Amino acid sequence: MSEYKLTLEKREIIGKKVKALRAKGMVPSVVYGGKEPQMMASDYVATEKAVEAVGYHSPIDLDMAGKKQMAIVKNVAVDPVTRRIVNVEFQAISAKSEVEATTPIEIINFESSEASKTYHFALTQSIEEIEIKAKPADLPEKLTVDASGLKDVEDKIIISDIKLPSGVELADKELDAEQVVASLYNPAVEAEKREDESVTEQIEEPEADAAGEATKEEKE
Numbered sequence: 001m002s003e004y005k006l007t008l009e010k011r012e013i014i015g016k017k018v019k020a021l022r023a024k025g026m027v028p029s030v031v032y033g034g035k036e037p038q039m040m041a042s043d044y045v046a047t048e049k050a051v052e053a054v055g056y057h058s059p060i061d062l063d064m065a066g067k068k069q070m071a072i073v074k075n076v077a078v079d080p081v082t083r084r085i086v087n088v089e090f091q092a093i094s095a096k097s098e099v100e101a102t103t104p105i106e107i108i109n110f111e112s113s114e115a116s117k118t119y120h121f122a123l124t125q126s127i128e129e130i131e132i133k134a135k136p137a138d139l140p141e142k143l144t145v146d147a148s149g150l151k152d153v154e155d156k157i158i159i160s161d162i163k164l165p166s167g168v169e170l171a172d173k174e175l176d177a178e179q180v181v182a183s184l185y186n187p188a189v190e191a192e193k194r195e196d197e198s199v200t201e202q203i204e205e206p207e208a209d210a211a212g213e214a215t216k217e218e219k220e
Contacts (some may be wrong), residue, residue, distance in 0.1 A: 002059040002070060002136070006050040008040035010065050018087075027085055030073060031064065033092025040064060048085055051076055056102040056129075059093065059136040070094070070136060072101055082204035095136050100171045103140060104129050106184055107157065109148035115184055121153055125182040130162070138167035150184060157182040 012030060013021050017026045031038040054060045054073055062069045069092050078085040093099045097103040107125060115121040130143065143162050150157075160177040164170070 002054075002061045004050055004054050004060040005063065006042055006046060006060055007063040008042045008065065011039050011041040012037060013041075022086065027088060029088040029090060031062065031069065031092055032074070033071070033090075033091045038064060040203060042088075044085070046089060047159055051088060052086065055104070055141075057104070057132075058101075058141055059099075059139065060090075062090065072099060072136075072139075078207070093136055098133050098135055099139070100131055100133050101139050102129050103132050104142045105162065105181060107143045107147050108144050109146050110150065112148045113150040115150040115155065119151075119153070120187070120191045121150075121184045122187050123147065123150070123182050123184055127159075127179070129180045130159075132164070132168050133171045134168040138165065140165050140168065145181065147182070153184045153186055155184055156180050 008029060008031070011018075011021065015027070020139060021041055022027055022044075025044045026041045026107055027044050029040045029042060029047075035103050050060060051073055056073050059072055062071050071086065071090040071092050074091045075089040076085055078084065079086050091099075105125070105128060107123065110116055110123050115125075132143075134138070134140075143164070145157055145161050145163075147157060157178065159170075159175060159179045161181065
C-alpha cells in the first residue's frame, strides 16, 4: 500500500471532446497494465497534488471507480502555455513484482568539500535522474550522492558513486559505470575566458568595419 492516493472515475469521453472534461476541472487519464487500457478522469487539484508528490518514482494507490490498483506515473502531458496538466498516464503494478521508475539524483554536502570551501569551485550536474528497478515498497524517492570528498577541479561524480539501497538496481545493467553525473569547474577561470572572448570580438569587429569602408572607398 502506498502513502499516496488518488480517486479516478471512468470516462466515456475521448479524443477532442476531452476539452469539455478539462473545462469542468477534470484531468483525463489512462491506466495501462490490464487487458485493455482503462480510460479514466480525476479532479484537477487532487491530481496535481498527487503527481507532484509521487513524481515518476513513487507508487500511488488508485481508486478506479471502487477498484483498488497500485500504479506509478509513466507520463504527464502539460500545456506548453498554461503549464497545466492535460493528461496523465499510469502503469498498473503489483506489490510483489519489480518495476522500473525514473528517480532523481540529489548531490549533498558539496558545501563542506575542499573544492567548495578552499578553492571556491562550482559543481555542475549533467545527469539529474536515472532509471532504477525495484519492488514498489523498495522504490526510493531519490538517490543521494555525497560530494564532501571532492577536492581537485578534475574530480567528478560518476555512476558508480551512486549508492543504491537494498533491493534496488539500475534498470540498464549495461550503463557505463564511469559516466559522469557531475563535474567541477572554476568560476573565476570561466569568467576570464568569457572576458577574453568579449575583448577578442570587440577587436575583430572594428577591423571588419574598416575593411568594409576601404572596399567602399575603392568602389567610389
